[in-house]
Amino acid sequence: EEQLVESGGGLVQPGGSLRLSCAASGFTVSSNYMSWVRQAPGEGLEWVSIIYSGGSTYYADSVKGRFTISRDNSKNTLYLQMNSLRPADTAMYYCARGGARPGDILLWGQGTLVTVSS
Amino acid sequence: QTVVTQEPSLTVSPGGTVTLTCASSTGAVTSGYYPNWFQQKPGQAPRTLIYSTTNKHSWTPARFSGSLLGGKAALTVSGVQPEDEADYYCLLYYGGARLWVFGGGTKLTVL
Numbered sequence: 001e002e003q004l005v006e007s008g009g010g011l012v013q014p015g016g017s018l019r020l021s022c023a024a025s026g027f028t029v030s031s032n033y034m035s036w037v038r039q040a041p042g043e044g045l046e047w048v049s050i051i052y053s054g055g056s057t058y059y060a061d062s063v064k065g066r067f068t069i070s071r072d073n074s075k076n077t078l079y080l081q082m083n084s085l086r087p088a089d090t091a092m093y094y095c096a097r098g099g100a101r102p103g104d105i106l107l108w109g110q111g112t113l114v115t116v117s118s
Numbered sequence: 119q120t121v122v123t124q125e126p127s128l129t130v131s132p133g134g135t136v137t138l139t140c141a142s143s144t145g146a147v148t149s150g151y152y153p154n155w156f157q158q159k160p161g162q163a164p165r166t167l168i169y170s171t172t173n174k175h176s177w178t179p180a181r182f183s184g185s186l187l188g189g190k191a192a193l194t195v196s197g198v199q200p201e202d203e204a205d206y207y208c209l210l211y212y213g214g215a216r217l218w219v220f221g222g223g224t225k226l227t228v229l
Contacts, residue, residue, distance in 0.1 A: 035218070037164075045156070045164065045207050047218035058216040094163055103152025103211030103218070104169040111163050 002026035002107055004095050009112030016085050016116070022078040022095030022109055030073045033098025035105060036080045038091035038114075048093070049080065052102065063089075085116045120144060122210050124221035129229050130198045138224045139190040140208030146189035147210065153191035154209040155184055157202075158223075164207065168193060195226075203228040 008020040020036070036048040049059045049069040057069050068081040078095050093114055097107040121143040130136040140153060147153060155168040166175050168184035171191065181197045191208055208221040 037220075044223045045158075045209075045220040047209070047220060050218065060217075099169055101152050101170055101211075102213070103154065103209070105154055105156070105209065106166055106169060106175065108156075108163045108165065 002097070004097060004107060004109030006093065006095050006109045006112040009093065009114045011115045011117065012085055013118050014086060014116055017081070017083045018085065018114060020080040020082065020093055020095075020112055020114070022080075024076050024078065024097070027097065029071050029076050029078055033102050033104075034069075034071065034078045035096045035098060036067075036069060036078075037094045037096055037105075037108075038089075039094070039111075040088075040091045043091075046091075050098070050102070051078070082114070085114075087116050090114060090116045120212060120215070120217060120219050122208065122219045122221040124206075124208060124224045126222070127225045127227065129227045130195070132198060132200055132228055134198050135194065135196045136198060136226065137187070138193045138195075138206055138208075138226070139187065140192070140210065140221050141190045142210055144212070147186060147191045149186065150213065151191070151210040153184065153186075155182075155191075155193045156207045156209070158205045158207065159203075167206075198228055200228050202226060 035050040066084045092111040094111045095109045096105045099106045123141045156164040158164040172184045207223045
């Protein structure tokens with residue numbers, strides 16, 4: 001069974017850093033488009049970042065220069081390094097597996113909550 | 119700034135049919151935007167219903183279908199069930215800009 005399990009969320013002060021992890025099972029992370037999507041409390045979904053199977057990465061303007069998406073093929077795990085965190089980054093962060101096309105999302109993790117507050 | 123617009127809320131009676139739409143501020147939505155539709159119930163992660171305009175996931179009930187309608191992406195639910203009450207989000211892919219944009223979501227009430 002294909003599954004995504006996020007971890008690494010928590011409470012961090014403004015300006016701090018956090019690294020989220022997303023462990024995949026049942027498929028190979030490096031062979032798929034993999035994304036991070038976030039959802040602020042009571043709000044809608046916001047695309048954050050994507051990494052292509054070939055290694056290309058793209059970011060939403062709201063996180064460009066502060067967040068970095070990466071993967072560890074040996075651990076079949078996706079990461080999101082978040083630096084210079086702001087209160088507006090407070091959200092549930094979901095990792096997601098893409099399909100055959102870069103525009104598709106087929107599978108979601110259960111999410112990990114990031115709270116940025118002093 | 120690219121904006122994707124959905125109906126904020128819709129109400130439908132059990133057994134009825136409802137169509138949710140997804141519009142792009144840049145113009146008509148085509149299959150090249152790979153419209154996706156997701157269902158989210160309170161306290162749960164989103165779940166994919168439709169990808170690449172019309173394709174259903176293995177767990178997508180047959181009553182859900184995706185299409186293009188009048189320059190928008192559309193999600194139609196035929197024979198609505200009480201368990202379909204949820205938030206629905208669309209996602210469009212803007213390939214030239216390497217940008218993925220979610221709609222604001224539609225809260226579907228079954229009443």
